[in-house]
Amino acid sequence: MPKTSDPRTRIVVDDVHKHFKLRHTHSIKETFVAAMKRKKLVSDFQALDGVSFEIGEGESVALLGYNGSGKSTMLKLISGVLRPDEGRVLTRGRVAGLIEVGAGFHPDLSGRENVFLNAAILGMSKKEIEERFDSIVEFSEIEKFIDTEVKHYSSGMFLRLAFSVAIHTEVDILLIDEILSVGDEPFQQKCIARVKELHSQGKTLVVVSHDLDMVSDLCERGILLQDGKVRIDGASKDAVALMRS
Amino acid sequence: MSTPAEERFVAPGSTTGLIDVFRRRYLLSLIVRKEVGIRYRGSVLGWLWSYVKPLIQFLVFFFALGVFLDLNRSIDYYPIYLLSGITAVTFFNESFANGTRSLVDNAALIKKIYFPRQMFPVASMLVATINTVPQIIVVIAISLFFGWAPGVLNIAALLLGLVIIALLATGLGMLFGAINVTFRDAQSFVEIIVMISVWASPVMYQWQMVASKVPEWLFSLYTLNPITIAVELFHYGIWFPLNPGDAATIPGLWPRSALALGVAVLVVAIGELVFRRLEGRFAQDL
Numbered sequence: 317m318p319k320t321s322d323p324r325t326r327i328v329v330d331d332v333h334k335h336f337k338l339r340h341t342h343s344i345k346e347t348f349v350a351a352m353k354r355k356k357l358v359s360d361f362q363a364l365d366g367v368s369f370e371i372g373e374g375e376s377v378a379l380l381g382y383n384g385s386g387k388s389t390m391l392k393l394i395s396g397v398l399r400p401d402e403g404r405v406l407t408r409g410r411v412a413g414l415i416e417v418g419a420g421f422h423p424d425l426s427g428r429e430n431v432f433l434n435a436a437i438l439g440m441s442k443k444e445i446e447e448r449f450d451s452i453v454e455f456s457e458i459e460k461f462i463d464t465e466v467k468h469y470s471s472g473m474f475l476r477l478a479f480s481v482a483i484h485t486e487v488d489i490l491l492i493d494e495i496l497s498v499g500d501e502p503f504q505q506k507c508i509a510r511v512k513e514l515h516s517q518g519k520t521l522v523v524v525s526h527d528l529d530m531v532s533d534l535c536e537r538g539i540l541l542q543d544g545k546v547r548i549d550g551a552s553k554d555a556v557a558l559m560r561s
Numbered sequence: 562m563s564t565p566a567e568e569r570f571v572a573p574g575s576t577t578g579l580i581d582v583f584r585r586r587y588l589l590s591l592i593v594r595k596e597v598g599i600r601y602r603g604s605v606l607g608w609l610w611s612y613v614k615p616l617i618q619f620l621v622f623f624f625a626l627g628v629f630l631d632l633n634r635s636i637d638y639y640p641i642y643l644l645s646g647i648t649a650v651t652f653f654n655e656s657f658a659n660g661t662r663s664l665v666d667n668a669a670l671i672k673k674i675y676f677p678r679q680m681f682p683v684a685s686m687l688v689a690t691i692n693t694v695p696q697i698i699v700v701i702a703i704s705l706f707f708g709w710a711p712g713v714l715n716i717a718a719l720l721l722g723l724v725i726i727a728l729l730a731t732g733l734g735m736l737f738g739a740i741n742v743t744f745r746d747a748q749s750f751v752e753i754i755v756m757i758s759v760w761a762s763p764v765m766y767q768w769q770m771v772a773s774k775v776p777e778w779l780f781s782l783y784t785l786n787p788i789t790i791a792v793e794l795f796h797y798g799i800w801f802p803l804n805p806g807d808a809a810t811i812p813g814l815w816p817r818s819a820l821a822l823g824v825a826v827l828v829v830a831i832g833e834l835v836f837r838r839l840e841g842r843f844a845q846d847l
Contacts, residue, residue, distance in 0.1 A: 328570065336845060392844065393573070394573060395573060395574075395674070395675050396572075396573030396574030396575075396675035397574065397671075397672065397673065397674065397675045397844045398574070398841075398844050398845065399572075399574050399575075399841040404572060405572060405573060406570040406571065406572055406573075407570070407571060407572075407573050408568060408569065408570045408571070409568065411573060413673070413674060413675075419669050419670050419672075419673035419674055420670050420674060422595060422599065424598075424599045424602050425595060425598070425599070429595070429598075432591060433591050433592070433595060436585075436587055436588040436591050437588060437670070437674055437676060438674065439676070441587060442587045
């Protein structure tokens with residue numbers, strides 16, 4: 317039984333299983349033909365197979381693993397986009413995911429409108445957004461283009477603004493998926509610095525990235541997932557070393 | 562010691578559904594504003610397009626039924642009769658069809674960020690409302706030339722009709738929208754409902770014509786359709802104050818309206834229930 321009474325626990329993942337059914341047929345006709353030929357109609361893919369861990373307040377944790385090891389699935393379960401099939405996931409406090417930022421951006425809206433829309437999607441109130449609008453724009457360094465439609469942005473500008481919105485949300489738990497690889501080198505450094513700053517303010521971080529050096533620098537703890545199971549849960553340096561071996 | 566709500570453990574992705582949508586009114590208003598803003602972006606006529614369609618429909622019905630089939634003679638102020646009915650049904654159709662597609666259309670968001678997804682069908686309904694209100698004003702403006710002088714009851718009927726359709730369309734939008742995520746068949750099915758809806762209510766003809774042709778039980782079934790009642794409420798609000806000759810409201814309009822409202826609320830409840838049941842699969846099925 318996890319200690320949900322511990323006031324410092326932020327995330328509880330308790331024996332979580334998640335599997336996906338992959339349908340091989342997509343219409344009645346295909347299903348019929350496949351059934352006649354006695355082919356498999358669905359196959360099961362076990363993305364997470366009994367994963368348990370707890371993350372406390374102010375911890376920074378790297379979820380590591382190769383492609384398809386279930387890292388992103390885990391992150392989506394914590395953000396609430398997916399729900400576990402078995403076991404349970406609990407979070408305490410406000411959660412915001414930097415999961416592929418810019419998902420809520422609409423190309424036909426101006427940068428300004430997109431900032432408001434996305435910040436609201438990430439759970440901010442009108443007042444909070446208005447208070448932070450200037451610093452969001454300043455961080456993104458695209459003041460000149462803020463009233464231009466986003467479809468005219470370069471991909472770098474787009475990601476800067478999207479990241480800037482996400483990083484300014486008022487959160488207790490921040491989920492980061494491959495985001496720190498955006499933009500040019502100076503902007504990347506700025507983003508990492510900002511994430512570290514949030515961490516020093518006591519925010520809880522969960523990071524998924526393939527940039528192992530960056531991750532082991534940013535996070536103290538590492539959880540290595542392999543075939544849907546936790547292989548190692550310890551210091552991030554050790555987890556990275558094991559992964560590289 | 563009690564812990565504040567912010568500090569309690571919750572299972573991510575579990576919501577109070579529809580209630581949450583209204584708790585996050587600001588986001589809802591932004592989504593509605595976005596939809597309104599982008600729908601006709603890049604077209605010269607813009608929002609006028611949403612008036613062209615009902616207008617053309619009106620002209621077709623007016624000439625085919627009013628002139629050629631002579632309904633102009635048997636129903637007083639037939640153009641107003643037609644327009645008020647078409648406005649009601651168009652509101653329903655737009656809200657329902659867009660609500661059904663809304664989840665698939667916003668797949669990118671639903672797969673990546675969690676927030677109450679009922680937001681989308683509700684937003685579709687609100688966008689349709691924003692579209693419909695000016696249409697009603699136009700119809701009323703035309704009626705004013707014919708001496709439209711409504712009482713309080715007429716206005717109340719009009720509003721009640723709007724509420725019934727809004728609820729019904731939201732509930733059905735959630736229901737079919739949720740099914741549409743896994744089975745896109747829902748979309749095609751809804752297109753058929755939309756096609757029939759204008760014929761299944763007294764938009765072009767009068768309810769008396771149905772009552773005189775079908776057995777009583779079938780007529781009862783006919784009046785159970787909340788859209789039928791909403792259309793009649795629209796007639797009562799816009800067409801009736803013109804004092805058309807030998808016109809009568811459907812017998813028991815008010816009790817039937819209460820029933821229609823009840824049906825609409827029930828549909829919302831069913832829609833919400835099914836939505837919640839299926840919601841867990843949205844992110845993986847889209």
